[in-house]
Amino acid sequence: MPKAIAITTTGLSLAEFDAILRERKPIALAKDAVSAVKRSHAWLQQKLKDSDTPIYGVNTGFGALHDRSIAKRDLAQLQKNLVMSHACGSGDPVPAEIVRAMLVLKVQNMAFGHSAVALTTVQRLVDMYNADVLPVVYERGSLGASGDLAPLAHLALPLLGLGEVVMGGKRMTSAAALKKLGWSPLELGPKEGLALLNGTQFMNAYAALLTVKSMRLAHLADLIAAVSLDAFDGRLEPFHPSVHAVRPHPGQAQVAGHMRELLEGSAIAAQEKKHVQDPYSFRCIPQVHGASRDAIAHVATVVQRELESVTDNPTVFDDDDLIISAGNFHGQPLALSLDFLAIAVAELGSISERRIYKLISGQRGLPPFLVAKSGLNSGFMIPQYTAASLVSANKQRCMPNSVDTIDSSNGQEDHVSMGAAAAIKTWQVVHDVERVLAIELLAAAQALEFRRPLRSAKPVEALVAGLRKRVPFISDDVVMHGPMEAALAMVRELA
Numbered sequence: 001m002p003k004a005i006a007i008t009t010t011g012l013s014l015a016e017f018d019a020i021l022r023e024r025k026p027i028a029l030a031k032d033a034v035s036a037v038k039r040s041h042a043w044l045q046q047k048l049k050d051s052d053t054p055i056y057g058v059n060t061g062f063g064a065l066h067d068r069s070i071a072k073r074d075l076a077q078l079q080k081n082l083v084m085s086h087a088c089g090s091g092d093p094v095p096a097e098i099v100r101a102m103l104v105l106k107v108q109n110m111a112f113g114h115s116a117v118a119l120t121t122v123q124r125l126v127d128m129y130n131a132d133v134l135p136v137v138y139e140r141g142s143l144g145a146s147g148d149l150a151p152l153a154h155l156a157l158p159l160l161g162l163g164e165v166v167m168g169g170k171r172m173t174s175a176a177a178l179k180k181l182g183w184s185p186l187e188l189g190p191k192e193g194l195a196l197l198n199g200t201q202f203m204n205a206y207a208a209l210l211t212v213k214s215m216r217l218a219h220l221a222d223l224i225a226a227v228s229l230d231a232f233d234g235r236l237e238p239f240h241p242s243v244h245a246v247r248p249h250p251g252q253a254q255v256a257g258h259m260r261e262l263l264e265g266s267a268i269a270a271q272e273k274k275h276v277q278d279p280y281s282f283r284c285i286p287q288v289h290g291a292s293r294d295a296i297a298h299v300a301t302v303v304q305r306e307l308e309s310v311t312d313n314p315t316v317f318d319d320d321d322l323i324i325s326a327g328n329f330h331g332q333p334l335a336l337s338l339d340f341l342a343i344a345v346a347e348l349g350s351i352s353e354r355r356i357y358k359l360i361s362g363q364r365g366l367p368p369f370l371v372a373k374s375g376l377n378s379g380f381m382i383p384q385y386t387a388a389s390l391v392s393a394n395k396q397r398c399m400p401n402s403v404d405t406i407d408s409s410n411g412q413e414d415h416v417s418m419g420a421a422a423a424i425k426t427w428q429v430v431h432d433v434e435r436v437l438a439i440e441l442l443a444a445a446q447a448l449e450f451r452r453p454l455r456s457a458k459p460v461e462a463l464v465a466g467l468r469k470r471v472p473f474i475s476d477d478v479v480m481h482g483p484m485e486a487a488l489a490m491v492r493e494l495a
Helices: 014-022 031-050 072-086 096-111 119-130 149-160 174-181 192-197 201-231 241-245 250-263 285-307 332-359 381-397 419-451 458-468 481-494
Strands: 005-007 027-029 090-093 138-140 164-167 170-173 315-317 322-324
Touching: 005 014, 005 096, 014 096, 014 201, 014 285, 027 031, 027 096, 027 119, 031 096, 031 119, 031 315, 072 149, 072 192, 096 119, 096 149, 096 201, 119 149, 138 149, 149 164, 149 174, 149 192, 149 201, 164 174, 170 174, 201 250, 201 285, 201 332, 201 419, 201 458, 201 481, 241 250, 250 285, 250 458, 285 332, 332 381, 332 419, 381 419, 419 458, 419 481, 458 481
Parallel strands: 005 027
Antiparallel strands: 090 138, 164 170, 315 322
């Protein structure tokens, strides 16, 4: 087994989080995290022995029932009831990679030592992640405030031997999985159910994974755009550094520099042009791709802060002898950022579809629909339709979820973030942009063949050569679904 990545009291970096998930590295609690967890747990146990003072969610009811006191003999049942009653997820199960991310993030949240949970509870989550025992969590049910209550309840059920898990690729009851593993169900102590359910780990699992994917996708969008630019016989002047020095948006300059690097040495780019100007979808690649990069960078800063945050409630500060019920579970920072991320990535797809449209339009010496015998052959006519339908769907999805709210818990929870809904729609946006970029790559590679014998730059030719190992040049009509899926697989490998 590879060396485990330590979960500490300082939090994970986005790069560490990405490495854990992409490389499926095991995790382990660092010594400082073990000490912090033990200390906060011991503090709360002593507090309950010394005083009957009401502590929200520890010896009181939840939400609108916060004013109901709970007897000491019922505190364990209170926590179990909380997990069971809040497991109200609906819809489709979320992808395995999201569940893995949720487990890592929940461990990290508790490892800060402000949750007052038992070490055995945190360790069970670590063991579940390392053994790839994945709770069945459903997409719908979270309002993105009070934490992701319903999804996190389903994440927690297997600790109690309840709910379902996927283990070894098979879906089964948690009770059956625990029996196979030789694990006993846990009995939750005071506050533990609340600590498991409160938090932004559902939203942030999506946000962190999507942020990293979007960074890679933005880089790949430049490369595919470079193929399209040479295929369309575009001009290089719009990428000149002087242009971007006088409008100093960092993403814009970054993309312009990347395009120059990608097309350096291209014989196609160097040849004399008959046209003096390109359409916006080519000429404004730095401005559009760059603005999306800047937006993604902003989202990355928010996600990084959330990786370093305690988001359950109430929060224990044992050094100060305090336990405070507040609102760190509220998902507004993530909700706004996920909406922004959806818009930024959708625009990468929108401008990509416009380049596809230009490539098939019969301009610049290219045959209509990128086939020599058009009429008899429809060529790349309908892949552009597919790209257009994906882009149109993304436009509809990009209505911000974060501007919505709805009362819950008898008005006690009277403003919610809808960050979970933003997370799910952004997942759909990003994956559909992958499909659009795959269609552009397919069309651009086809168009580039009509520029032969001239060659493009090395990065462009390398990308096209990689595609050609999967998809041949299309001379006559074929079932286009196959080539599109092959190009999509390549895009997903690269992003």
